[in-house]
Amino acid sequence: MGQNIIYLDKVASTNDYLRELLSNFKPLAEGTAILAEDQFQGKGQRGSTWVSEPGKNLTTSILLKPHFLSIEQQFALSASVAIAVVKWLKSKTKLPVTVKWPNDIYVGSKKIAGILIENKLKGNKIDASIIGIGININQVNFDTATTITSLSTLTDRDDYVIKDLAVELFASLQKEYNTLYTQSWRFQLDYYNELLFWKGEEKPFLVAGEKKIGIIKAVGIDGQLQVLIDNKLHKFNIKEISHLIS
Numbered sequence: 309m310g311q312n313i314i315y316l317d318k319v320a321s322t323n324d325y326l327r328e329l330l331s332n333f334k335p336l337a338e339g340t341a342i343l344a345e346d347q348f349q350g351k352g353q354r355g356s357t358w359v360s361e362p363g364k365n366l367t368t369s370i371l372l373k374p375h376f377l378s379i380e381q382q383f384a385l386s387a388s389v390a391i392a393v394v395k396w397l398k399s400k401t402k403l404p405v406t407v408k409w410p411n412d413i414y415v416g417s418k419k420i421a422g423i424l425i426e427n428k429l430k431g432n433k434i435d436a437s438i439i440g441i442g443i444n445i446n447q448v449n450f451d452t453a454t455t456i457t458s459l460s461t462l463t464d465r466d467d468y469v470i471k472d473l474a475v476e477l478f479a480s481l482q483k484e485y486n487t488l489y490t491q492s493w494r495f496q497l498d499y500y501n502e503l504l505f506w507k508g509e510e511k512p513f514l515v516a517g518e519k520k521i522g523i524i525k526a527v528g529i530d531g532q533l534q535v536l537i538d539n540k541l542h543k544f545n546i547k548e549i550s551h552l553i554s
């Protein structure tokens with residue numbers, strides 16, 4: 309992964325750029341990565357934006373062709389990407405790194421990285437997958453400093469070389485992708501569950517617009533979040549529940 313890296317000085321969104329290459333039938337090898345210096349219209353999950361100071365952070369999109377996965381197994385890919393980012397971050401900081409379901413990466417109580425995966429399907433299989441990853445690296449000033457952090461802020465360094473970090477990250481992604489391909493993906497699901505943010509703690513959630521107190525138990529093989537509310541186990545899809553971090 310990352311053997312073929314397309315470096316861009318400035319782009320609206322690396323995910324969109326890669327998707328356009330694909331839709332123009334450009335022959336691209338699996339593992340091709342787009343790495344942008346300045347991504348000025350980054351996309352986040354659920355229609356949100358991903359804001360990144362030019363030249364400071366890692367903003368990348370990687371092309372995968374996980375034909376061995378069906379639509380029902382989309383979450384397996386998402387979990388293995390989250391694991392790869394977590395493992396790489398753990399090599400940089402001793403602080404606890406967790407995953408806020410489905411794939412926000414947190415260090416302590418602050419978000420450091422986000423993942424946006426866009427899949428192209430063929431029948432019930434995944435034909436192509438654009439793995440968009442944004443990781444805050446050298447940026448230290450944020451509009452919402454109470455909820456966002458960066459590697460620089462955590463480690464008191466501001467001289468990280470983004471291209472070098474990207475190469476390390478791609479190696480981590482390759483490793484987890486190989487594991488996904490060769491082993492039962494329950495193996496990675498177990499590890500993903502060990503990393504779950506707020507797991508086992510009584511916390512507030514927003515469920516259908518209503519505040520509820522619940523305890524996260526696990527994420528199932530179907531990617532649904534299992535939360536104990538009023539002594540009953542509920543299963544949620546991404547649009548049905550959100551963590552209420554105030």
Ligand SMILES: O=C(O)CCCC[C@@H]1SC[C@@H]2NC(=O)N[C@@H]21
Nearest residue numbers: 321323350351352353422440442
């Ligand atoms: O946390 C999120 O909401 C997901 C953020 C994903 C951001 C990355 S940065 C590189 C890639 N290109 C985009 O437009 N978005 C993803």
